Amino acid sequence: MKTFYIETFGCQMNVHDSEKVIGTLLERGYSQTAEPADAELILYNTCSIRDKAEQKVFSRLQQFKKESGKGKVFGVLGCVAQQEGERIFDRAPHVSLVCGSASYNKLPELLVQIESGGRRVTGLSLDTEDTFETALTRRDNPHRAYITIIEGCDKSCAYCVVPFTRGPERSRTAESIFKEARELAQMGYTEIQLLGQNVNSYRDPSPDGMDFATLLRRVGEIDGLKRVRFTTSHPRDFVKEIIDAIDGNPVLCNHVHLPVQSGSDRVLSAMQRLYTHADYMRRIEWMKRSPRRIALSTDIIVGFPGETEQDFQQTMALVHEVGYDSMFSFKYSPRPNTAALGLEGTLDENEKGRRLAILQETQRSIQIRRNAELIGSREEVMVEGYNPGTAQWIGRTSQNRTLNFTDAAGRQFGPGQYLDVLVTRSGPNSLAGEAVN
Ligand code: 5AD
Ligand code: SF4
Secondary structure, eight states: OEEEEEEEOSSHHHHHHHHHHHHHHHHTTEEEOSSGGGOSEEEEEEOOSSHHHHHHHHHHHHHTGGGGGGTOEEEEEHHHHHHHTTHHHHHOTTEEEEEOGGGGGGHHHHHHHHHTTOOSEEEOOSOOSOOOOOTTOOOSOSSEEEEEOEESOOOOOTTOOHHHHHOSOEEOOHHHHHHHHHHHHHTTOOEEEEEOTTGGGOBOSSTTOOBHHHHHHHHTTSTTOOEEEEEOOOGGGOOHHHHHHHHHOTTBOSEEEOOOBOSOHHHHHHTTOSOOHHHHHHHHHHHHTSSSOOEEEEEEEEOOTTOOHHHHHHHHHHHHHHTOSEEEEEEOOOOTTOGGGGOSOOOOHHHHHHHHHHHHHHHHHHHHHHHHTTTTOEEEEEEEEEETTTTEEEEEETTSOEEEEEOTTOOOOOTTOEEEEEEEEEOSSOEEEEEOO
């Protein structure tokens, strides 16, 4: 029996890629282990978005180095694999397989080489045509499924490594997306998340060239689906029709993740984001005017080269102005190959840390306020599980908030079930409530 262990770092795209890799391995007769110690093949699906993420995989590889003599085979997949390529063999000589996400369709071939004792096997091409073999995907969650609609990224944000690790944009045909979504609905999945580095630039490669808003609308009409989400959006390609689609169909979740990165036009321009503060706010206005209460989340980078105190204050002003429901915020981290490496005005780590702390503290108080506004409202949740520690069920709302709840009638709920919950309390990161009969 051939055994493998896989650990995944990074974004939902990576999580979903791992589901495809797992399917491919199971198909080849491997079985998955929960512990690396029990596996013959140890895989890390890696992220290189910030230096910290990249370092994680090398420290993992170091940890298990002593095991390599005992016949274990190590493989590095994903973004660090693509970024570092064969250099990984120098940094961690016990690694045998290095494969980037654009080459996962070559994985069966690479595994054959590994199984016959191959050392230093690589899949690093970025120009593969057919990366969308989905039939083997082994989904982890029986209720919520990811579907990749577009791979890669054609933007060139000055800080970002993704165009180098995931290659140019490749949209999948709308027909194959609908087919997969319909099959998932028939299998009992009720929630679908459409994935891409920039879903808004989706364009069906077949002659009718369907755009993202139309695709979204059509996926929302598939029988059996109760929730459809999408991530990530780029403000430049985010059109009003997306909000119109959400307004028109409650299946499309009332949550939009729209990374802004900075509130300063000077910094946005240096980042090559292709929009201004005003362009961004126009999109926020569309959402605020929606009859549905659309939750808003974002990503922000502090300490980009040349960011002055005044630029940072403009980011803070934008954060107050928008009042995000949630936020991911980061200190700028220099990445290989990116344009920002050539910029002057590097900030020291302490100053980046100071700005990040101020931003996060402000966002925390905004979230306390935003969540408190929901007290007294009735929200539909999808049950995710039960927390014996707090004796509460865990639910998720359409707005993507965690809503923990109890039930006076003492009913039992299963993951994937939908019910209404009355919100009675709130905190910075979640809501609490009582199931409605
Ligand atoms: N440094 C810090 N944060 C980054 N991100 C992307 N690249 C970098 C970098 N070099 C952040 C952006 C992006 C999110 C996924 O990660 O905010 O939206
Ligand atoms: Fe990390 Fe970006 Fe790669 Fe996702 S696409 S794994 S966030 S580097």
